[in-house]
Amino acid sequence: MQGLLDQILTVNLVASTLVFYAAARLYVLPNLRGWSFHAVMPPILLLHSFRQLGLMFLAPGVPHPGIPAQFAYPAALGDLLAAFLAFAALVAVIQRHRTARGLVWAFNLEGTLDLMTAIVLSTLFGAPPYMGVAYWIPAFWVPALLVTHYITFLVLRGDVEMTEGRASP
Numbered sequence: 001m002q003g004l005l006d007q008i009l010t011v012n013l014v015a016s017t018l019v020f021y022a023a024a025r026l027y028v029l030p031n032l033r034g035w036s037f038h039a040v041m042p043p044i045l046l047l048h049s050f051r052q053l054g055l056m057f058l059a060p061g062v063p064h065p066g067i068p069a070q071f072a073y074p075a076a077l078g079d080l081l082a083a084f085l086a087f088a089a090l091v092a093v094i095q096r097h098r099t100a101r102g103l104v105w106a107f108n109l110e111g112t113l114d115l116m117t118a119i120v121l122s123t124l125f126g127a128p129p130y131m132g133v134a135y136w137i138p139a140f141w142v143p144a145l146l147v148t149h150y151i152t153f154l155v156l157r158g159d160v161e162m163t164e165g166r167a168s169p
Contacts, residue, residue, distance in 0.1 A: 019143070037101075071122050072127070086111065115145060
């Protein structure tokens with residue numbers, strides 16, 4: 001029984017990712033062809049600009065004492081970097097700066113790698129029991145971020161033909 005209880009975060013992570021992916025399949029992916037890069041990216045980049053919230057893994061009183069530093073520091077600092085890159089990309093996209101796509105690529109690669117690394121480190125170092133109120137980050141927030149990274153990769157790779165003239169979805 002304890003083995004199953006130790007896997008609750010994994011179940012939450014997988015289930016929430018499936019729900020966010022289902023929402024994307026129903027409401028976002030069918031409409032991507034009618035939206036422009038400049039319409040799709042701002043909401044995603046705004047969402048990821050909040051990733052500084054990952055710093056709560058380092059905040060006293062948020063995780064339980066003993067949270068593995070091998071997980072907490074890379075997760076918190078990786079999220080902070082992703083938030084910074086997302087915001088820089090947001091500014092470039094809104095201003096239609098020539099660096100916009102490059103910044104979105106940089107954000108998307110670093111942000112995805114950060115999430116995957118945090119998932120692995122959390123598992124390797126047994127972080128879930130120590131997450132305290134920060135538990136909602138991997139249980140809810142990370143799945144939404146993973147799905148929006150996926151959508152961003154589709155857009156960047158050109159897997160979806162998008163309209164260039166349309167300003168908003």
